Amino acid sequence: MNIDDLFIAADPDGVQRERLKAKELKRSPWWKGQLGRGRCHYCGVGCHPGELTMDHVTPLIRGGKTSKSNCVPACMTCNQEKRHLSTIQWQSHLEQKKLALSALAAASPPAPDRAEPQG
Numbered sequence: 001m002n003i004d005d006l007f008i009a010a011d012p013d014g015v016q017r018e019r020l021k022a023k024e025l026k027r028s029p030w031w032k033g034q035l036g037r038g039r040c041h042y043c044g045v046g047c048h049p050g051e052l053t054m055d056h057v058t059p060l061i062r063g064g065k066t067s068k069s070n071c072v073p074a075c076m077t078c079n080q081e082k083r084h085l086s087t088i089q090w091q092s093h094l095e096q097k098k099l100a101l102s103a104l105a106a107a108s109p110p111a112p113d114r115a116e117p118q119g
Contacts, residue, residue, distance in 0.1 A: 010063045018056075021066035026054055034073050041072035042082070042094065051075065059084040 025031055035049035042055075055074035058064030061084045074082070082090050 010061055015060045018060045018064070018066045022054060022056075022071070025066055025068075025071060030068060031071070034071075037073070039073070040075035040078055042074055042078040042090075045075055047075050053079045055079050055082065057087060059086075062086060 031054070035052050038046050038049055038052070040047060040052065052073040053076060054071050055078070056064045056066065057070050057072055060066070064070050081093065085093065
C-alpha cells in the first residue's frame, strides 16, 4: 500500500478559508520576522526575503492549517518540488536528493589546481 492510497483531499471550502488566513498571516510581524532570517526552512539556502514563499508543512489540501506552527519560509525550488507531498514523502525526497548529490560529488574528478604559474 502506498501512502497516497490513504490521501483524501481536504474540503475545498476549508482550503479556501485557510488560504485567506495565509494572506492575513503574511502581513503579520511574525511572518515578516520569519522572512527576515533569509533562509529556506528545508534546504537552508540563504535567500533575499522577497524570494521566499510561505509553505504549509502539512499542505492545505491534506488538511493542514494556516498557523505559525505549520507555516515556514521556503525557497521557490523547495516549495515547487514539495507541492502537496506529505511530511514523510518530502523528507524522503530530500534524503534521496542529498544522497544523489553526494554520489555525484564523489564521482566527479577533483577540480584542477588554478594556481598562477611562477615566472
